[in-house]
Amino acid sequence: xxxxxxxxxxxxxxxxxxxxxxxCGLKSSGNPDLMLLHSKQSCTAAGMFTTNQVxxxxxxxxxxxxxxxxxxxxxxVANSGIANACTGNxxxxxxxxxxxxxxxxxxxxxxxxxVLSTGVIGVQLPMEKIDKGIRKASSNLSINGGYNGxxxxxxxxxNPKHCAVEINLPSGTVNIGGIAKGAGMVxxxxxxxxxxxxxxxxxxxxxxxxxxxxxxxxxxxKISIDGDTSTSDSVLILANGLSGISCAQGDSRKAFTDALxxxxxxxxxxxxxxxxxxxxxxxxxxxxxxxxxxxxIVANSIATSPLVxxxxxxxxxxxGRIIVxxxxxxxRFDSSKTxxxxxxxxxxxxxxxxxxxxxxxxxxxxxxxxxQPEFYIHLDLGNGKSEISVWTGDLTEEYVRxxxxxxx
Amino acid sequence: xxxxxxxxxxxxxxxxxxxxxxxCGLKSSGNPDLMLLHSKQSCTAAGMFTTNQVxxxxxxxxxxxxxxxxxxxxxxVANSGIANACTGNxxxxxxxxxxxxxxxxxxxxxxxxxVLSTGVIGVQLPMEKIDKGIRKASSNLSINGGYNGxxxxxxxxxNPKHCAVEINLPSGTVNIGGIAKGAGMVxxxxxxxxxxxxxxxxxxxxxxxxxxxxxxxxxxxKISIDGDTSTSDSVLILANGLSGISCAQGDSRKAFTDALxxxxxxxxxxxxxxxxxxxxxxxxxxxxxxxxxxxxIVANSIATSPLVxxxxxxxxxxxGRIIVxxxxxxxRFDSSKTxxxxxxxxxxxxxxxxxxxxxxxxxxxxxxxxxQPEFYIHLDLGNGKSEISVWTGDLTEEYVRxxxxxxx
Numbered sequence: 095x096x097x098x099x100x101x102x103x104x105x106x107x108x109x110x111x112x113x114x115x116x117x118c119g120l121k122s123s124g125n126p127d128l129m130l131l132h133s134k135q136s137c138t139a140a141g142m143f144t145t146n147q148v149x150x151x152x153x154x155x156x157x158x159x160x161x162x163x164x165x166x167x168x169x170x171v172a173n174s175g176i177a178n179a180c181t182g183n184x185x186x187x188x189x190x191x192x193x194x195x196x197x198x199x200x201x202x203x204x205x206x207x208x209v210l211s212t213g214v215i216g217v218q219l220p221m222e223k224i225d226k227g228i229r230k231a232s233s234n235l236s237i238n239g240g241y242n243g244x245x246x247x248x249x250x251x252x253n254p255k256h257c258a259v260e261i262n263l264p265s266g267t268v269n270i271g272g273i274a275k276g277a278g279m280v281x282x283x284x285x286x287x288x289x290x291x292x293x294x295x296x297x298x299x300x301x302x303x304x305x306x307x308x309x310x311x312x313x314x315x316k317i318s319i320d321g322d323t324s325t326s327d328s329v330l331i332l333a334n335g336l337s338g339i340s341c342a343q344g345d346s347r348k349a350f351t352d353a354l355x356x357x358x359x360x361x362x363x364x365x366x367x368x369x370x371x372x373x374x375x376x377x378x379x380x381x382x383x384x385x386x387x388x389x390x391i392v393a394n395s396i397a398t399s400p401l402v403x404x405x406x407x408x409x410x411x412x413x414g415r416i417i418v419x420x421x422x423x424x425x426r427f428d429s430s431k432t433x434x435x436x437x438x439x440x441x442x443x444x445x446x447x448x449x450x451x452x453x454x455x456x457x458x459x460x461x462x463x464x465x466q467p468e469f470y471i472h473l474d475l476g477n478g479k480s481e482i483s484v485w486t487g488d489l490t491e492e493y494v495r496x497x498x499x500x501x502x
Numbered sequence: 503x504x505x506x507x508x509x510x511x512x513x514x515x516x517x518x519x520x521x522x523x524x525x526c527g528l529k530s531s532g533n534p535d536l537m538l539l540h541s542k543q544s545c546t547a548a549g550m551f552t553t554n555q556v557x558x559x560x561x562x563x564x565x566x567x568x569x570x571x572x573x574x575x576x577x578x579v580a581n582s583g584i585a586n587a588c589t590g591n592x593x594x595x596x597x598x599x600x601x602x603x604x605x606x607x608x609x610x611x612x613x614x615x616x617v618l619s620t621g622v623i624g625v626q627l628p629m630e631k632i633d634k635g636i637r638k639a640s641s642n643l644s645i646n647g648g649y650n651g652x653x654x655x656x657x658x659x660x661n662p663k664h665c666a667v668e669i670n671l672p673s674g675t676v677n678i679g680g681i682a683k684g685a686g687m688v689x690x691x692x693x694x695x696x697x698x699x700x701x702x703x704x705x706x707x708x709x710x711x712x713x714x715x716x717x718x719x720x721x722x723x724k725i726s727i728d729g730d731t732s733t734s735d736s737v738l739i740l741a742n743g744l745s746g747i748s749c750a751q752g753d754s755r756k757a758f759t760d761a762l763x764x765x766x767x768x769x770x771x772x773x774x775x776x777x778x779x780x781x782x783x784x785x786x787x788x789x790x791x792x793x794x795x796x797x798x799i800v801a802n803s804i805a806t807s808p809l810v811x812x813x814x815x816x817x818x819x820x821x822g823r824i825i826v827x828x829x830x831x832x833x834r835f836d837s838s839k840t841x842x843x844x845x846x847x848x849x850x851x852x853x854x855x856x857x858x859x860x861x862x863x864x865x866x867x868x869x870x871x872x873x874q875p876e877f878y879i880h881l882d883l884g885n886g887k888s889e890i891s892v893w894t895g896d897l898t899e900e901y902v903r904x905x906x907x908x909x910x
Binding site: 145146148149179182216400404413421422425432447452491498 | 553554555556557585587588589590592593622623624733808809812813815816818821822823825826828829830831833834835837838840855857858859860897898899901902903905906
């Protein structure tokens, strides 16, 4: 039983999935902005959505759709450029209209289509353009369309995000493929984080849902660009069963779960690497916590601290800011027991803090580590056995520039 | 009964308080870095400290001191340049040593002295320099020393922060004076937020404490620069009673509370205005919340959102980001009921959002408001009667520059 990651893979790697794209003219760049993902056979489906109280119309609609149908899904239609969020009833009607247009083009039922939108908030979709775009995309559906689909859902992303995994089971081979987009407002999330995942494994809807939840909690929910969450974050998965291989129980279910975590983690890390203004990829590992939940809260507190993230940007191993960011998290710990290490790989790990006081370390080595494009920090709270890693980037002047200029 | 604010006032406005200063050489700038505040008569005292789990040695020491003595306080000794935080037992002994040196210089008991330190974390205080500095400062105590004291506690602040209020009661006149420092890590707080407040009113220690708590909750706890909290944030108040006027009950107590809130609010706003990289002063008002606490959580979520704060910096009235930042706060509300106004003063108030959808407003007027050095945003959640204002600034490239370069 092996799991093989394919960095060039996409949602069209699994059997029976096709993607078509179109340019509706929703983005000032004039780049493709519409994607249609279709399965030639009915799929089980699951979705996870933003925890923000304010949600885009597609999130509202998908939640409804998945209430009535998780066993006969056929397609996902997605546009970039306009988020269809904060758009009231008019916006909800437009999302329903997108679903209707796609279902007509694909000759399926409306509730067999899921809808995604990402981009600017508070602007209504131009439905005539969307209508043309969906019909165009349905005319160029292709089993090689996955990469184009990844491009069509980009907003401030600088590159498309995609990968696939192949699972070799004793009973045969199963594929999972994914595409995603970032890039700001990721916590995990926006100018919306979206991910579409496909698989030809045979997975009952209820198991698909719990497996997706596990995978998302171990991947997309562990990344942070700026601590802001969006109205539209969504991860959708469709399983069409065309491999004929069941992943419903036992070893094959476990392999499927592991593979889905691998794929999701790879996509999540791609999102951080392409985060707005991000020059450095930093793993924040917190150990010695009383629970996973508390480890996660402390890690997020560090990963979202502007003072920590500007220190990353400046290549300044300012460990005081890291300890203090942990201290503000609200999680109780005895600061006199904290230890801190940094490293770009295990071999050059350097301990900076022991029992809350600075070690006698070589500052130039610490600076060298913080000057690398990828490094990690490891904080031990000395108060338990739970640990977690989250992934984040630095906070640069470029981030501020991108987000000061976004609309104007 | 009137309350008069004196923008030029300081901690030496109230009768019987003197300040001395010195340059120990703790700051690379070579500017004064030590302040000694002394009352010629014993004071009741109260303090409020950081909620961060990781606290500087002076915070630990002051909490101990105030456990044993709130009725006979005589002095505050403060240094800038080094925070004496994350310095272990050695650091705690140094804080105790500062207290001892000051008490000897002033001929009082050690537990009649409170201690403050602000600056870099993880570095031990050079006690020989501190010793000389305290003795020097005690030799130049002056009733005109307040302004110099405000300068001596600055770190990345660009100007000293101070003010005073005069309360005219039927029974006579009472004064309150304060000095403070910011400027980054304010939530409320660091490279530490410190404030020293003095008064010649006669106030029992228990009432002083509850009044200080009320004032801090309505001022310093309503400001945010970057959402980071420090190890050392402290607000101290000394009341020496030399006016002979009691503010222990009735109208005079109420007037004293109001005056202390005014003074603290003025100091808090000075800190935001001088926040690292801050070019704009923004009041975030949230109304229609089920409770003050929930209004505060929503307001803080907006005031600390990098996407909102970069929109402030860019002069971009990107209301979607404001609504979405409210949505991520965890406070439940019905987003379809939200309303949003912006303005630089009441007369030019502009409604941007009604029932979660954009109004038909003039974008150029909205941009004009966001281009002002001071403006407010007002979000109504439509879910209750509680409201609150918090004060924050924009997030600029300069903030990132300052904090990337801080130590290196």
